[in-house]
Amino acid sequence: xxxxxxxxxxxxxxxxxxxxxxxxxxxxxxxxxxxxxxxxxxxxxxxxxxxxxxxxxxxxxxxxxxxxxxxxxxxxxxxxxxxxxxxxxxxxxxxxxxxxxxxxxxxxxxxxxxxxxxxxxxxxxxxxxxxxxxxxxxxxxxxxxxxxxxxxxxxxxxxxxxxxxxxxxxxxxxxxxxxxxxxxxxxxxxxxxxxxxxxxxxxxxxxxxxxxxxxxxxxxxxxxxxxxxxxxxxxxxxxxxxxxxxxxxxxxxxxxxxxxxxxxxxxxxxxxxxxxxxxxxxxxxxxxxxxxxxxxxxxxxxxxxxxxxxxxxxxxxxxxxxxxxxxxxxxxxxxxxxxxxxxxxxxxxxxxxxxxxxxxxxxxxxxxxxxxxxxxxxx
Ligand code: COS
Numbered sequence: 027x028x029x030x031x032x033x034x035x036x037x038x039x040x041x042x043x044x045x046x047x048x049x050x051x052x053x054x055x056x057x058x059x060x061x062x063x064x065x066x067x068x069x070x071x072x073x074x075x076x077x078x079x080x081x082x083x084x085x086x087x088x089x090x091x092x093x094x095x096x097x098x099x100x101x102x103x104x105x106x107x108x109x110x111x112x113x114x115x116x117x118x119x120x121x122x123x124x125x126x127x128x129x130x131x132x133x134x135x136x137x138x139x140x141x142x143x144x145x146x147x148x149x150x151x152x153x154x155x156x157x158x159x160x161x162x163x164x165x166x167x168x169x170x171x172x173x174x175x176x177x178x179x180x181x182x183x184x185x186x187x188x189x190x191x192x193x194x195x196x197x198x199x200x201x202x203x204x205x206x207x208x209x210x211x212x213x214x215x216x217x218x219x220x221x222x223x224x225x226x227x228x229x230x231x232x233x234x235x236x237x238x239x240x241x242x243x244x245x246x247x248x249x250x251x252x253x254x255x256x257x258x259x260x261x262x263x264x265x266x267x268x269x270x271x272x273x274x275x276x277x278x279x280x281x282x283x284x285x286x287x288x289x290x291x292x293x294x295x296x297x298x299x300x301x302x303x304x305x306x307x308x309x310x311x312x313x314x315x316x317x318x319x320x321x322x323x324x325x326x327x328x329x330x331x332x333x334x335x336x337x338x339x340x341x342x343x344x345x346x347x348x349x350x351x352x353x354x355x356x357x358x359x360x361x362x363x364x365x366x367x368x369x370x371x372x373x374x375x376x377x378x379x380x381x382x383x384x385x386x387x388x389x390x391x392x393x394x395x396x397x398x399x400x401x402x403x404x405x
Contacts, residue, residue, distance in 0.1 A: 031097070038094045042101035045074060050106040057108065057232035058377050061224070063188055064109045064232050071109070072143015076102075077116045081125055086138030092267075092329040096274035100325075103278025104285065107381035108232030110278065114271035115184050116140060120147030123193060123209075123264040127251050132211060136191055148189035149268075150180040150212075150238060151261050157181075158394050160195075161204040161258060165240065167196035174198070174210060174250070176243040179222070182388070186236025187221045190214045194240070195257050202255060209257035211249040218243040229380035266339045267332060268389045269346040273325045276349035276385035280321065283353075283360035283378045284314040290364055290373070307363055314356045321349040340402040347395040350385035357382045 031039065049067055057064055071077055079095045081087020088094075095117060102110040121140050124133060124147075139145045156162040165178025176196055183192075192212040199206030212219060222237030251260050288311055291302035301307045328341040357379035361368035368375050386392045 031093070034090075035094050035097055038090065039097040039101060041074065042076070042098040045070070045076075046102050046105040050102065050109055054106045054108075054232075055371055055374075055377070057106075059231075059371070061226070061231045063234045064106070064112070065188075067106075067109055068112055068143060068146065068188075071113060076113050077143040077146065078121050078137075078141020079117050081121050081137060081141040085125065085133055085141055087121070087125075087141040092270065092332040093326060096270060096277075096325055096329045099271055099274035100278035100281065100322075103275040104282030106232065107275055107279055107378070107384075108230045110275050111184055111230055111233050111272075111384075112146065112188075114268065114275055115149060116143075116146050118268040118271040119149035119264050120191065120193065122267055123149070123251070123260065126263075127256075127260055129248070131248065132251075136211070140191060145190035146185055146188060147191040147193070148183050148185040149264070150183050150192055150194045151265075152181050152183070154179060154181050158391055160261065161207070163195060163197040163207055165194070165196040167194075167198045167208050167210055167245065169198055169254075170244075172247055174208070174245045174247065176210065176212070176218075176240040176245055178240050180238040180240075182225065183236055183238055184233055184388075186234055186238060187224065188234045192238070193251070194238075194245075195261050198254070198257075204258040205255045207257035207261075208254065209251040209260045210245045211251070212240075212243060212245055216243050216245065227384075229377070229382070229384050265389055266342055269342040269395070270325065270328045270332060270338065272385055272389045273321075273328065273342065273345035273349040276346070276353035276382065277318065277321050277325050279378050279382045279385065280314070280318050280349070280353040280356040283357040283375050283382075284311070284318055286373070286375055286378075287311065287314065287360040287363040290367070294365075301363070310359050310363055314359060317352040317356065321345070321352050324348055339398060343390070343395040343398040343402075346385070346390070347392055347399065350382070350392060353382040353385050354379075 075088035078087035083089040167174040218241040220239040225235040324345040328345040331338040331341045360375040367373045
């Protein structure tokens, strides 16, 4: 076994760390407070190749492996989970889905723009009544010969207003249940496509989350992904990889909070010594460090599975379940180590605590991960 990173992976990790410190950190509190989308930061991440990390260079991507991608996700998330979720959705759900299942014409039209950040994408599966129960799609895509007519509403869509490219999952043939679902590419400028209100969120407030409304949107058949009825499988397969990205985000949030708590505990004095010298604090640091290391192994292993052609449904689900749980626990403890200062925005840990919560919810709640895991071990 070899646990070391390659030289290239170390360089990418360092590039992401530098970018996070120099470009994400300065405005992160203001973006969180005012719910500002990191437009300029996204542009720079496109230039650095972070938005199409695993895409083949012939389509303008960086041609890197999944391990490099999770390293970048981890570093960005230590500082700004609102920016890292944009990276995650664009890489794992949009670019990967398009490159793996799209036609050559679809890739030529969209992939290089997505991979370089010229445009960004969104993945639209959740609905008011279909979040975890993803087969119960109410959005319809009625087959009209050379096109579909799309009607319905999607909820909680990351990059909702900022995207130009949308994967929309919709029901074509209700009788066929999940085998009658299709995934369609929708352009922002299509008639009948409306952006709904922006959500005012607990965490990842810099990311742009909207509901989307489709009123008789005419989508050409050439915008369908795969064969008729492939949409649900497309969503499941794509989300399986997406969960590795979110696991890496959770890992980064935990590691960021831990690093802040460690530093603070070595500076802040109480009872005549730095608080890290009190066992009450030292033991918290020991627990955080151990849990983060365990989560890191799980996240990197899931990425390695994907890179090596192994099944990653189970390892990705376990990594997301565990990393999101310890992101929550670690950030709560990091606030506690900071005491009163932990409650104050300028110390960053309260934001990380709020940001951590979503990692237990999106791209499959922790309960959904347990369904995936238990089915896998019982099969
Ligand atoms: N890869 C490929 N196919 C998959 C799959 C995967 N990882 N998981 C499920 N499928 C397929 C199944 O093989 C089945 O197809 P067939 O009947 O043709 O064999 C189909 O999908 C339906 O699967 P299943 O019967 O297991 O569906 P359930 O309704 O029981 O739901 C869960 C399965 C719960 C796992 C699924 O609905 C899910 O992941 N829900 C959460 C969705 C989610 O992440 N929402 C968040 C939105 S994105 S922020």
